[in-house]
Amino acid sequence: MLFRWFFRIFLAMFAVGMVSAMLLVFAALVILPTLPSLDTLTDYRPKIPLRIYSAEGLLIGEFGEERRDFVKFAEVPVSLRQAILAAEDDRFYQHHGVDYIGVLRAIYSNFTAGGALQGASTITMQVARNFFLTKEKTLTRKFSEALLAFKIEHSLGKDRILELYINQIYLGQRSYGFSAAARTYFNKPLGDITLAEAAMLAGLPKAPSRFNPVVNLERAKTRQQYVLRRMHELEYISEKELARARKQPIAIHRPVRVFAMPASYVAEMARQVVYQRYREEAYTRGFKVYTTLRKTDQDAAYRALRKGVMTYDERYGYRGAEAFLGLPKQRADLKNTLQGIRDSDDILAALVLSVSADSIEVYLKSGETIRISGNGLKPGRKFMTNDAKLGDQRIRPGALIRITRDGKNSWQITQLPQIEAALVAIDPADGAIRALVGGFDFNLNKFNHVTQAWRQPGSSFKPFIYSASLEKGFTPATIINDAPLFLGPEQTGSKPWEPKNFDGKFSGPIRMRTALTHSKNLASIRILQAIGPVYAQDYIQRFGFDGKQHAPVLPMVLGAGSVTPMQMAAGYAVFANGGYRIHPYFIQRVEDDTGKVLERVRFATAAKNAKQVIDPRNAFLMTSMMQDVIQRGTATRAKALGRNDIAGKTGTTSNYIDAWFCGYQKNLVAVTWMGFDEPKSMGRNETGGRTALPIWIDYMASALKSAPVANPSPPRGIVVAKINPETGLRDQYGTLNEYFFQEQLPPETDYLYRDFGITDQLENQLF
The missing domain is CATH 1.10.3810.10 (Biosynthetic peptidoglycan transglycosylase-like)
Known part of the structure; x- marks a missing residue:
């Protein structure tokens, strides 16, 4: 009986097992045809993000949902x-x-x-x-x-x-x-x-x-x-x-992506290029983009620009708290209050917790609490008040302010600047971009002022007109009359115009070299009158400028047209490299995830395969004159670099809306600009020499630190002659040496008629 009972149980279990096995087999037969192909595994292509690198192979940007x-x-x-x-x-x-x-x-x-x-x-x-x-x-x-x-x-x-x-x-x-x-x-x-x-x-x-x-x-x-x-x-x-x-202790790296250098504007430029070619695959196929940026240059450019912008901002005082956020009921919610508010490098967002007569306590996004006192309060003291007229500008509990460390590593109140700036540096030999900073902070303003900002260049545009005049027979010694001038609408293309020099003074007859050195507007306008605005409009296109952006009218010489900093860098590169047109580029090559080169840039190199657009003698004379701008003209601050191989030109537009400095050494061209996004005056006397030039100096001090001073010899066809500085004529007793095209030597002073006043030869040169 017992045996029969066990046998029945065994049969039942066997039947269940058989049924289960059959069900499993049936399920397998049903499901197997629906299983996906293993092609994804056998040809595995993981979603690897797009990565951007510097010339040295340092990571500067990454784009893609998956790391x-x-x-x-x-x-x-x-x-x-x-x-x-x-x-x-x-x-x-x-x-x-x-x-x-x-x-x-x-x-x-x-x-x-x-x-x-x-x-x-x-x-x-x-x-x-x-x-x-x-x-x-x-x-x-x-x-x-x-x-x-x-x-x-x-x-x-x-x-x-x-x-x-x-x-x-x-x-x-x-x-x-x-x-x-x-x-x-x-x-x-x-x-x-x-x-x-x-x-x-x-x-x-x-x-x-x-x-x-x-x-x-x-x-x-x-x-x-x-x-x-x-x-x-x-x-x-x-x-x-x-x-x-x-x-073993373990140091956890906080997941704030810090790249090898601050180059977000260039990383974004590279992302746009790759996306235009590969669309969404750009973010998944593991492309590697190697740029022309150099870490030393990019770091120096970034530091110089931010320092220059903050120096300007400090001149105009503290504007009060950035906003009023209020304090949460629970201290644990302080971090949430600052959520979404970005720090700007070393300028940190801070929530004011308490205010007393001699200190304030603030909370940082890191969770740290800081107490600021003494000189650290100086910028914001007048806003530490109960005056309701100041509104949300008051520094009170719940206010959002910014803080940073000063030169002594002490905390102090600061603010985000409202003004913007740009810096671009290129190799004039081939156009490789060595540094590019498109604004104060990419995370706060993604508008790239190097490539997207069309602004008036002011007097920094004069060298291109002066270069044109050299082709028309002018020389650095040509005498130009820096005297008052009135121009009607037919000459300006718009309203009557009575231009003036920056200092409001007139110098009378001066040499062209002097006119550029001291940026004399009246003399420059007369040069453009002499060569003709239409000729000048055509000539500037040799440097890469768009003629449509520069109307053929006399204000053109004072920079009334529109340019970008990138265009100015390419233009000045022609002077630096001996007269060749190069095209700025920032991508060297693009590789796939296996290292295979998909694209490699083809660039033109000066003196090899680049187009020569001006006479090398012209480039030499322009460099010589712009070296004087630094040694004894509007950019003498740059003498602090202790070099005699740098040249450049300041630029300031009407009412101090735009400030520029464009300068170079034989192997490096750098352009700096400063202004407001919504054009308005930066303030009286905020010239290119005061605002843009210091940024250029700080950058070049680092970029040229190990570069030997270059003293190139004059090209063939350039001769040196003694001149009379008053007449611009050759004079065996002259006190100045000047460079000339061999075929454009001015006549010699005629001493037989020196007692009869101005000579006929000099009279023919006056305008």
């Missing part, structure tokens, strides 16, 4: 491989996609724990899920995952499967793959991580948000200790290695 670096299996540290196996699938190399022993272990663990705590997913099953399936917790999804795991194991080797896992798995902080996670959490290449760091990374796949060391370091360490213990149990590491790794 990812693809690494080959052989490049993954052994300690990390072992840590991953210990944490996720220690029988990876023994099973065939589904670990039955692991499943039984998980079932037992879940039963004894009274709930579903372990999932028994192998690394192969996780690869199947990460590439092809959703994360929904259903029996159908789990069964499909197992079938896919078998399929993957049948098609790929174990090392390849583990490689896919290592590169694809999400590990928090927008990081996909262990290489990206190593950079995100430790700011290290994957090959440089320690055993302790490898164990912490290996603990992330289980729950990236829960074990994120940025969010909760203690919880991450607990998981790390578990991984290390498992590595020891599996005999991957020794007792000593375990003890050492447990004690």
